[in-house]
Amino acid sequence: MRFALLLALLAALVMALFTVSLLVGPAGLTPARALAALIRGEGLAETLVMREIRLPRALLAVMIGASLGLAGAAMQGYLRNPLAEPGLIGVSGSAALGAVLALHTGLAASFALGLPLAALGGAAVAVGLILLMAGSGGSSITLILAGIAVSAMAGALTSLVLNLSPNPFAASEIVFWMMGSLADRSMLHVWLALPLMALGWVLLASLGRGLDALTLGEDAAATMGISLRRLRLVLVAGVACVVGAGTAVAGAIGFVGLVVPHILRPVVGAQPSRLLAASALGGAAMVLAADIAVRLILPERDLKLGVLTAIVGAPLFLHLIYRTRKEGL
Amino acid sequence: MARRAGRIMSALPRASRALALAVSLILEGAVAQAGPPERVVSINLCTDQLAMMLAMPGQLISVSHIAADPLASVMAHEAARYRLNYGQAEEVHAMAPDLVLAGPYTSRYTVGLLRRLGVEVRELPVAERLSDIPQTIALMGEWLANGARAETLAAEFRAGLAALAPNNDERPRAVLHYANNYTSGSQTLAHQILTFAGFANIAEEAGLSGGGTLPMEQLIMLMPDVVISGQRYPGLTRAEDVIDHPAMEALRERHAGAAVTDAEWVCGTPAVLSAIARLTALHDAEGS
Numbered sequence: 187m188r189f190a191l192l193l194a195l196l197a198a199l200v201m202a203l204f205t206v207s208l209l210v211g212p213a214g215l216t217p218a219r220a221l222a223a224l225i226r227g228e229g230l231a232e233t234l235v236m237r238e239i240r241l242p243r244a245l246l247a248v249m250i251g252a253s254l255g256l257a258g259a260a261m262q263g264y265l266r267n268p269l270a271e272p273g274l275i276g277v278s279g280s281a282a283l284g285a286v287l288a289l290h291t292g293l294a295a296s297f298a299l300g301l302p303l304a305a306l307g308g309a310a311v312a313v314g315l316i317l318l319m320a321g322s323g324g325s326s327i328t329l330i331l332a333g334i335a336v337s338a339m340a341g342a343l344t345s346l347v348l349n350l351s352p353n354p355f356a357a358s359e360i361v362f363w364m365m366g367s368l369a370d371r372s373m374l375h376v377w378l379a380l381p382l383m384a385l386g387w388v389l390l391a392s393l394g395r396g397l398d399a400l401t402l403g404e405d406a407a408a409t410m411g412i413s414l415r416r417l418r419l420v421l422v423a424g425v426a427c428v429v430g431a432g433t434a435v436a437g438a439i440g441f442v443g444l445v446v447p448h449i450l451r452p453v454v455g456a457q458p459s460r461l462l463a464a465s466a467l468g469g470a471a472m473v474l475a476a477d478i479a480v481r482l483i484l485p486e487r488d489l490k491l492g493v494l495t496a497i498v499g500a501p502l503f504l505h506l507i508y509r510t511r512k513e514g515l
Numbered sequence: 516m517a518r519r520a521g522r523i524m525s526a527l528p529r530a531s532r533a534l535a536l537a538v539s540l541i542l543e544g545a546v547a548q549a550g551p552p553e554r555v556v557s558i559n560l561c562t563d564q565l566a567m568m569l570a571m572p573g574q575l576i577s578v579s580h581i582a583a584d585p586l587a588s589v590m591a592h593e594a595a596r597y598r599l600n601y602g603q604a605e606e607v608h609a610m611a612p613d614l615v616l617a618g619p620y621t622s623r624y625t626v627g628l629l630r631r632l633g634v635e636v637r638e639l640p641v642a643e644r645l646s647d648i649p650q651t652i653a654l655m656g657e658w659l660a661n662g663a664r665a666e667t668l669a670a671e672f673r674a675g676l677a678a679l680a681p682n683n684d685e686r687p688r689a690v691l692h693y694a695n696n697y698t699s700g701s702q703t704l705a706h707q708i709l710t711f712a713g714f715a716n717i718a719e720e721a722g723l724s725g726g727g728t729l730p731m732e733q734l735i736m737l738m739p740d741v742v743i744s745g746q747r748y749p750g751l752t753r754a755e756d757v758i759d760h761p762a763m764e765a766l767r768e769r770h771a772g773a774a775v776t777d778a779e780w781v782c783g784t785p786a787v788l789s790a791i792a793r794l795t796a797l798h799d800a801e802g803s
Binding site for chain 1: 541694696732735736746749750751752753756757760762765766
């Protein structure tokens with residue numbers, strides 16, 4: 187009952203932020219005009235602004251936020267480690283590397299899903315590597331160190347590809363791929379990301395029962411008929427789908443998968459299956475709020491989303507490391 | 516220096532006349548070096564092109580690698596005949612130039628370092644108006660000691676511009692839309708090219724004087740009649756994604772007219788005449 191109320195509150199928050207996101211922008215439309223243009227198509231310029239610029243931006247914020255929240259909660263449930271987050275352990279960075287390779291080798295131009303699939307490939311390699319290195323029940327320090335190595339490698343290779351590109355704008359986009367932004371994205375990007383993301387959501391949502399069982403330990407979970415190998419495979423595929431598709435269109439946005447599950451975990455009673463649903467909604471709310479803030483703080487400057495999420499997330503990350511150390515894990 | 520040499524000479528006893536003569540000969544040699552530069556290196560796209568137009572045979576020894584890029588340079592073919600440089604101080608210094616041509620946006624560190632190494636560096640100002648172009652040509656002619664050729668080129672440019680009589684009966688509103696939503700305001704050469712061909716520049720309505728960004732939402736609200744897009748480069752970047760954004764495509768579909776800015780727009784050289792000619796044709800097609 188309390189859980190249903192929490193989900194309803196989070197959904198209402200997402201709806202409210204989604205509406206605000208649609209109403210913020212340099213065109214200076216009044217809310218009434220903006221909604222009339224969005225819903226009824228009144229005014230050619232207003233309709234273009236609302237339907238082609240603001241709507242895809244708000245939709246992508248919801249989709250990417252939900253994906254990052256979900257991926258964070260799922261990885262933390264599997265690794266039983268609150269520090270596992272796609273951005274921090276290099277999954278987003280590797281997805282960005284895949285995306286950049288696709289864009290600058292011509293793969294993205296040659297077929298429609300080339301870009302998100304390449305990003306998915308990058309993400310899958312990183313999740314696989316991390317699970318191999320840190321495994322279920324591995325120590326926090328191994329996880330973080332493996333993550334640092336994967337992040338550094340992915341970041342360096344992304345910079346290398348962009349510096350080698352003959353395109354004069356490529357090198358300045360290093361910051362976009364590392365920090366993420368939703369500025370001037372279009373419905374094309376929504377359609378590009380949605381199929382893989384939806385697949386990833388289904389895969390990750392199916393993990394709930396297995397993750398709940400895993401809280402009792404691996405042996406107990408096995409006796410309950412949970413196949414750890416299958417669980418791990420679905421987790422890798424799901425995280426790669428959602429993080430790959432999101433990063434391909436918006437760059438790597440860090441810390442969302444860390445902050446959101448951390449805040450919601452005590453509220454849902456530390457039950458992984460419940461945390462998955464709550465974190466999806468919470469992640470959507472966080473990215474929407476960050477994307478509204480970048481437009482209010484520095485309109486017209488394209489402040490990167492990752493800047494805000496890191497300002498919120500990094501201190502929390504330090505706090506979590508400190509607490510983990512105190513607990514002697 | 517010469518006056519000081521004279522003073523030294525008069526102070527010297529007669530016996531040392533021979534030495535003094537040698538000193539003055541060396542000084543004279545230094546003065547003679549200030550004649551036409553013999554080893555000129557250009558490290559800026561715009562000076563590259565003007566120097567290639569105005570240099571005497573063998574005088575220009577290297578141009579920047581950008582001059583050989585057909586997407587940015589109207590003289591890519593000619594540039595292939597020169598040694599290409601990447602504008603690095605060490606590389607340029609090793610060519611032992613007696614004159615380096617740079618632009619005002621050339622890295623300050625490169626220019627400063629070259630000057631400290633004793634290389635003469637001259638910076639060609641950016642032509643912000645069509646009327647600056649003959650002066651820019653004349654200045655380059657002066658630097659390369661080829662004033663006659665510069666005079667001819669400047670006269671040809673003036674005549675060519677006069678022949679492209681502007682048509683101001685109708686002024687369709689146009690927007691220059693480059694990567695990253697960058698545009699050119701009223702104090703730019705691109706604005707002058709646009710207005711000379713008979714268009715009104717929408718960036719002026721938005722209050723932009725130099726170059727700057729015009730958020731896409733604002734651009735759409737201004738509803739330009741014609742979209743003149745920036746050039747695309749190989750590889751896909753987010754910066755250039757905005758050029759093909761569905762909202763911009765929708766603007767283009769309203770009117771048949773659309774054009775692309777290219778190498779001809781970049782520098783204040785006689786090549787802008789063909790940019791104006793193409794735009795004038797677009798303007799006349801819009802009017803009919």
